Amino acid sequence: MRIWTTPLTLALGTAALLSSAALAQTTRPTVKITTPRNGASVTGPVKVTLKATGVEIVPATDERPGTGHHHLFVDRDVTPANDTIPRGVTGIIHLGRGQTDFVLDSLRPGPHRVIAVVADWKHVPLKPLVVDTVRFTVK
Ligand SMILES: [Cu+2]
Numbered sequence: 679m680r681i682w683t684t685p686l687t688l689a690l691g692t693a694a695l696l697s698s699a700a701l702a703q704t705t706r707p708t709v710k711i712t713t714p715r716n717g718a719s720v721t722g723p724v725k726v727t728l729k730a731t732g733v734e735i736v737p738a739t740d741e742r743p744g745t746g747h748h749h750l751f752v753d754r755d756v757t758p759a760n761d762t763i764p765r766g767v768t769g770i771i772h773l774g775r776g777q778t779d780f781v782l783d784s785l786r787p788g789p790h791r792v793i794a795v796v797a798d799w800k801h802v803p804l805k806p807l808v809v810d811t812v813r814f815t816v817k
Contacts, residue, residue: 753769
């Protein structure tokens with residue numbers, strides 16, 4: 679008996695591989711800082727807007743798997759990935775009510791860097807890291 683490998687079955691196999699790869703891509707959470715754009719020159723106050731995919735953005739009081747809330751690290755490095763993101767630290771902002779934007783109203787003129795990190799209700803970053811960085815200049 680012979681097993682036929684026709685172009686059709688090859689095409690179907692390839693399509694299945696592609697769709698599972700696409701699925702893996704869409705289910706892995708991402709975050710993007712949609713404004714300000716990387717490299718932009720802006721006037722203050724600077725509204726930072728965030729778009730997450732593959733993770734539901736909720737208030738920090740919502741203790742469910744598959745959820746998280748945004749954090750902004752403004753002109754400072756991110757804290758270690760396995761640590762709780764601290765509160766009350768200059769340059770670290772928890773958007774703990776599930777917000778997807780935040781206005782930075784006290785940035786001085788000059789270059790700035792904002793890193794967005796999605797963390798769970800314990801304020802520990804999701805793994806793999808869900809992170810995005812923009813650099814911009816305030817005029
Ligand atoms: Cu937090």
